Amino acid sequence: MQQQDMIDIRGLRFPEDRRFLTERVRGDMEEAARNEGILRRLQSLAKPTDRALVLGDGFGLLVAALAGHIGLRHVHVVEANTARRNHLRRVCELNGLFRMTFSADLPAPFVPSLLVCDLSGSANETAGLLENALSDGLRGALVRLSDRFDCASTVLPRLLATGLHYYPRQSCADVLCLLRKWN
Incomplete structure (x- = not known):
């Protein structure tokens, strides 16, 4: 069996698979400030007792951070693409x-x-799942928006309708943070 090259990010190992580590994803990975910002926000929102639902997590950094560094009780990942789902399993x-x-x-x-x-990649697919994932049991949400203008105007009202409130102190640029109540 052939040894696969690995990439280390924040102490986590990822298989170097060109199907998922596209030029866009590699650019995101190299743009440390963007990933650090999202991970910091995620760490400030997530609690070890949370049960997280992850929709549209590209190459697996957020999933791995949730389960690894933050140590959530349970993380469920919804990914329609079988190959990508297997890649995420492999990362874990x-x-x-x-x-x-x-x-x-x-x-x-x-x-x-x-x-x-993460709506930055396949926004239409993930936005449809987002609509069905919203429940009154949500304590918080972290959403990375796509570049499309209509994305924020469509997604934010849906999130606010569940009783979540926009959390400006933790939100920035293309990342929205929402909480049921501010602590």
């Missing part, structure tokens, strides 16, 4: 992260307390 295995489940669609009995959504 490489890093010893086991409180994770993966599916192609939203899990019926799972009620998340934290929603993490």
Whole structure:
């Protein structure tokens, strides 16, 4: 079996797979400030007791950070693409992260307390899932918006309708942070 090259980011290992580590993703990875900002915001929102639902997590950094560095109770990843889902599983295995489940669609009995959504890539696909993922049980949400103007105007009202409030202190540029109540 051929040894696969690995990339280390923040102490986490990722397989160097060109299908998922595209030029755009590599650019994001190299733009440390952007990733650091998102991860810092995620760390400030997430609590170890949270059950997170992750929609649209490109190459797996947010998933791995949630389960690894923050140590959430459970992380469920929804990824329609089978190859990408297998890649995310591999990232978790490489890093010893086991409180994770993966599916192609939203899990019926799972009620998340934290929603993490990356709309920067396949916004239409993920925005549709986002609509169905919203529940009254959400304590917080972190959403990376796409470059499209209509993305924010569509997504934000849906999130606010669940009782979440915009958290400007933790939000920046293309990342929205929302909480049920500010602590």
